[in-house]
Amino acid sequence: MGFPTTYTQWVMECVKTVSYNIKINGEPTMPFDAARGLRQGDPMSAFLFAIGMEYLSRMLNALKEFHFHPRGDLASVIVLQACFARFSQSSGLQANLGKSSVYFGGVSQAVQESILHKLGSHLGQPGSYRTQAERAQLIKSVLFGIQAFWAQIYILHTKVLKLIKAHCMSYLWSGSSTITKKALVAWDNVCTPKSVGGLNLTNMYLWNRAAIAKHWWDIAHKQNKMWIRWIHSYYSKQQHMDSVPVPKQANWMVRKMFEARPLVANMQIQPTGKNTIRQIYYQALTARSKMPWKCIMYKNAARPKTAFTMWLWTDY
Structure with missing residues (x-):
């Protein structure tokens, strides 16, 4: 990447001379060298990570046969895999195939099988094997999080929000990207706080309205920004x-x-508080009575899968 030799030697000296000692019965042991890497929390770690990712980014930009958003095809996957292999040889970093998955969308079954065969048998398609709690x-x-940014800037079309809702609902109950009407609990009940018997998923339509209403609240109560003064x-x-x-x-x-004025007209919003959108969102939700089993259900050491099964049993 063109770094001076002296600078590279300084960095490698910091990496290779890391040592640790352990306290046993209050007494420190003799220092011993680390096999690799820096100390945890070392301020240099972030810069070394940025350098490594910059090198990977340059390698990806140099690929002529690959684009960042291609249609799924075996040729692009082969080129990308070769690039990652060169990066692994240069950096010493290896991908953990046991924790890696392949996401497919709009790709035929034959192409999926050829890609999976090329990448290795340890890789698979995430979705159906995940538990409902994980989904x-x-x-x-x-x-x-993908749509939250745009929801704070634009009024999203109702048809778009319904499509996102349908995909999320289908993925939760069936683990598939194919839209299905199979649902054990109504989505409106799922998108309620845990205190009233829901899973605390976000109602995207209401969140979008709350985000735009927050802009109106800023206009009415703040004048420290140029666009508000305008x-x-x-x-x-x-x-x-x-x-x-x-x-x-x-x-x-x-x-x-x-037009979002009526939504916040009678709401009590803390002027100096944070998360104004969240305040508006929760006050806009339909009021429901709290469930007495909320603390027993969620404030325990049970696995997420068990907690989800118990919630399903109480709500179904």
């Missing part, structure tokens, strides 16, 4: 924001923010 966590942490000077013109009519000449996004 719920994946939906909560990954699938929701809206006040151009649309409200010193009027109280609650009485300003929806400006017909404004663009679609501004009109939607004004």
